[in-house]
Amino acid sequence: MHILQFLPAGEHAQKHETGSHNSIVKKKTVVIQGLGFVGAAMALVVASNPNDLYDVIGVDLPSNAGVIDKLNAGEFPVRSSDPKVSECFEVARRRNNFRATSDQGVYARADVVVVDINLDVHKGVRDEHLDTSYSVTLDPFRDAIRSIAAVCKQDVLVLVESTVPPGTCKKLVKPVFEEEFRKRNLPCEFMIGHSYERVMPGPGYIDSIRNFYRVYSGIDEKSADAVEAFLKTIISTDEYPLTRLGNTTASEMAKVLENSFRAMNIAFIQEWTEFAETADVNLFEIIDAIRMRPTHRNIMKPGLGVGGYCLTKDPLLASWSSQHLFGAKRLPQSERAVEINDQMPGHTLGLILQHFREGIADKNILILGISYLPNVGDTRSTPVDPLFAALRDRQVRLALHDPYVPFWEEYQLETCSDEETQTGDYDAVILGTAHKTYFDDSLLHKILNANKPMALFDPHGSVSDPIRAGFPQHSYIVTGRGDV
Numbered sequence: 001m002h003i004l005q006f007l008p009a010g011e012h013a014q015k016h017e018t019g020s021h022n023s024i025v026k027k028k029t030v031v032i033q034g035l036g037f038v039g040a041a042m043a044l045v046v047a048s049n050p051n052d053l054y055d056v057i058g059v060d061l062p063s064n065a066g067v068i069d070k071l072n073a074g075e076f077p078v079r080s081s082d083p084k085v086s087e088c089f090e091v092a093r094r095r096n097n098f099r100a101t102s103d104q105g106v107y108a109r110a111d112v113v114v115v116d117i118n119l120d121v122h123k124g125v126r127d128e129h130l131d132t133s134y135s136v137t138l139d140p141f142r143d144a145i146r147s148i149a150a151v152c153k154q155d156v157l158v159l160v161e162s163t164v165p166p167g168t169c170k171k172l173v174k175p176v177f178e179e180e181f182r183k184r185n186l187p188c189e190f191m192i193g194h195s196y197e198r199v200m201p202g203p204g205y206i207d208s209i210r211n212f213y214r215v216y217s218g219i220d221e222k223s224a225d226a227v228e229a230f231l232k233t234i235i236s237t238d239e240y241p242l243t244r245l246g247n248t249t250a251s252e253m254a255k256v257l258e259n260s261f262r263a264m265n266i267a268f269i270q271e272w273t274e275f276a277e278t279a280d281v282n283l284f285e286i287i288d289a290i291r292m293r294p295t296h297r298n299i300m301k302p303g304l305g306v307g308g309y310c311l312t313k314d315p316l317l318a319s320w321s322s323q324h325l326f327g328a329k330r331l332p333q334s335e336r337a338v339e340i341n342d343q344m345p346g347h348t349l350g351l352i353l354q355h356f357r358e359g360i361a362d363k364n365i366l367i368l369g370i371s372y373l374p375n376v377g378d379t380r381s382t383p384v385d386p387l388f389a390a391l392r393d394r395q396v397r398l399a400l401h402d403p404y405v406p407f408w409e410e411y412q413l414e415t416c417s418d419e420e421t422q423t424g425d426y427d428a429v430i431l432g433t434a435h436k437t438y439f440d441d442s443l444l445h446k447i448l449n450a451n452k453p454m455a456l457f458d459p460h461g462s463v464s465d466p467i468r469a470g471f472p473q474h475s476y477i478v479t480g481r482g483d484v
């Protein structure tokens with residue numbers, strides 16, 4: 001039995017002495033399971049580690065052949081404004097140490113397998129055992145883990161980075177490995193750890209993996225040590241120290257608690273948004289006043305809604321785990337947070353329908369911004385989606401603009417050019433995403449200038465008072481601002 005020896009970042013030891021000969025140490029093989037938003041970037045970070053320690057193989061499903069082909073052709077499959085993506089690719093190309101495949105047989109060669117696959121929550125599906133409006137099935141995740149355990153080396157390190165219901169490593173991953181190893185007559189020398197990603201889209205995509213804090217754990221001391229040693233070779237842990245938690249359930253819980261905390265803070269402000277609108281006050285001004293108090297600096301502001309892959313599901317994974325994996329109570333506040341956040345775009349829709357009381361069909365509406373976050377082109381679970389769908393169902397004539405999203409994959413729609421936003425013919429403009437460029441490049445000014453009197457819906461409160469004052473011919477409907 002041995003713990004894998006990984007070199008901490010900064011140490012160089014590609015050569016070592018064997019007898020009288022100098023020999024090159026064979027690089028460890030790291031296989032990344034899942035080449036989506038997280039796994040594709042993680043694969044590049046591992047391949048471009050400072051000391052050239054690893055050969056990296058990315059595995060995805062045969063149904064995702066397009067992504068595999070792109071990666072093998074040196075094309076990153078996720079739209080990204082981060083220049084470090086191409087820098088990492090260039091390092092991997094020079095080293096010739098990264099390739100992608102759908103061949104699950106490559107797990108047999110892995111010293112480390114990093115699990116970056118999705119584990120989805122299905123909303124709107126009533127759980128057969130519980131009175132919830134969502135369901136979780138672990139079967140695809142279990143199958144994916146089994147595909148590793150069925151062929152891997154006996155002392156492999158499996159590092160689960162996927163967001164999973166707390167308890168998954170202990171109650172699912174480890175038993176599957178034990179079962180498969182029994183079938184293979186192997187001693188259970190495998191190591192299993194958990195460390196969650198805090199990866200973010202945008203210009204800091206790679207750094208959100210390489211230069212960021214990490215929490216980790218293992219199913220036992222040996223596994224936790226191996227995870228720590230591995231992470232030290234790819235993350236700048238001197239600047240961003242690692243935090244070890246006592247067991248895998250704890251670090252799995254840390255991930256979903258972290259995201260539930262944020263989801264709940266956003267949901268919390270929604271009822272105050274509505275209160276402020278009714279009470280004719282400016283909630284943004286109130287929040288700025290409260291934020292002066294150091295303990296309250298992260299109180300959230302109103303918005304259109306919550307998007308991305310994590311906040312929209314992770315609180316539900318937590319509640320599901322409490323009920324299904326631990327036979328305990330659901331987490332009603334966390335579940336409710338997701339429900340409230342999912343309904344947030346409906347609030348803006350309500351304001352729009354109220355404005356067009358006489359009927360909205362055939363109105364010309366421009367949506368500025370599709371991405372779920374400002375200044376990035378990421379449309380996963382964007383709150384603009386339900387708003388767009390609801391308006392489209394009402395026969396609104398819609399134009400879409402997003403400088404970061406030239407093509408909206410989910411709807412197979414091209415977005416319009418800057419020039420096309422200035423036709424002057426809109427009955428309303430909705431600021432779907434408060435991209436900085438709308439204000440810096442004064443595209444919004446140009447639209448306000450060119451357009452006939454219209455309504456501007458601003459769910460994020462991002463149009464300043466001076467801009468509004470400069471264009472008094474338009475009506476402004478700002479979420480959370482009963483005073484406007």
Ligand SMILES: NC(=O)c1ccc[n+]([C@@H]2O[C@H](COP(=O)([O-])OP(=O)(O)OC[C@H]3O[C@@H](n4cnc5c(N)ncnc54)[C@H](O)[C@@H]3O)[C@@H](O)[C@H]2O)c1
Binds near residue numbers: 035163198308
């Ligand atoms: N997206 C984020 O911002 C983010 C941040 C932190 C953590 N996470 C978590 O990381 C995990 C991955 O997220 P993502 O955004 O990359 O998801 P994703 O859907 O973009 O990618 C998952 C990939 O895994 C592949 N896959 C599924 N089953 C597989 C299998 N058996 N073998 C090989 N490949 C398989 C899918 O085809 C897909 O390409 C999730 O658990 C997510 O919650 C995501």
